[in-house]
Amino acid sequence: MTDLPPAVLLDEMARLKTRTRADRHAYVPPLLLFGVLVLLAPLWSAGGPARFGVGIVWFGTALELYWLVAVVGGFLATACWYLCRGSRHGVRTPIRGYLAIGFVGVVAISFGLPVVESFTYRVQRSPYSQVSFAVPVMVIATVALVGCLWLRSTFESRAARAATTAAAVLAGLIALGALDLRFAPVRPYAPLVTIALGLIGLAWLERSRVLGVISGVFAAAALLANLYNMQNVFFHLGVFARYEGPQTQAFTNTLVPGLVLLAGGAVAWFHERGARA
Known part of the structure; x- marks a missing residue:
């Protein structure tokens, strides 16, 4: 039996809980890694022909290959980091759901971008070329994805969890x-x-x-890069001309998302360091 007052015991338990949660968290290196990978993307955006074709679809531009390597390598490196750190500290966050998201993204990058570039004229004539159609589809699919992930966490049946996982993957692909x-x-x-x-x-x-706040800010920056040409902002600031080539355009559109991840990694490092103190 301990002679410590109940209030002191509760404070000690809360401190241990916070310390254990901080030991489980391992997201600072992934934030920094993806930040660097995003900022390096413009180096491969100079253009050039696709390197090989499958039927009438052409694959393998430099930027496509870079994004494929960056996303696959980033997700796998994150998984390896979590496994190694978990075995060292004895507590680990389950990452199967994270890898499932990476799989969906890899499929989209591997086939989506080449198909779009191979059939640009047809894509531009489809309903998806209209913001009023494409954006609601993305929003609905994203809400469905989040809902499926939430439902999955409430189910105990393996079949139900598998079904909601499949639905989440489908929503992510859409x-x-x-x-x-x-x-x-x-x-x-x-x-x-x-x-x-x-x-x-x-x-x-x-x-x-x-991490939720950092991810939300980065998601907003990622959508901004897709919805608006950030080179216009730099043009109005007098930094670049209206258009100076694909590499400059890629630089201006990936600069903010990359810096968000690097700054978020620094903030997260200071936060986790304070939690372990």
Whole structure:
């Protein structure tokens, strides 16, 4: 039996709970990694022909290959980091849902962007070329994705969880597909949304408000990069001309999302360091 007063015991238990949660959190390196990968994307945006074709669909532009490597490598590196850190500390966040989001994003990047670029004329004549159609489809699919993930956490049956997982994957593909069809011919930044969805899912799995806020701000920046040409802002500030080539355009559109992740990683590091103190 301990002679400590109940209030002191409660404070100690709260401190241990906070310390355990901080030990489980491991999202600072992924934030910094994805921030660097996003900022490096303009180096591969100079253009060029696709390198190989399957039927009448052409794949393999430099930017497509870079986004594929960046998203696959980023998600796998995050998974390996969580596994290694979990085995070292004895507590680990389950990451299967996070990897499922990465799979959806990889499918969208691998097939969505090449198909859009191979059939640009037909895509521009489809209903998805209209913002009034594409944006509601993306919003509805995203809401359905979040709802499926929430329902999945409430089910105990393996069959029900598998069904909601499949529905979430389908909703994610629809959302990213609508984004590709509407914006990829002009601004191929749908991979930013894939990264944002992965971080939002990771924040849910981590039960981290800090990561949730950072992911929400990054998601807003990712949507802005797809919905608006940020080079116009730099033009009005007198930094660049109206159009200086694809690399400058890519730089201006990925700068804000990349800096959000780097700044978010720094803020998260200071927060987690204080929680462990």
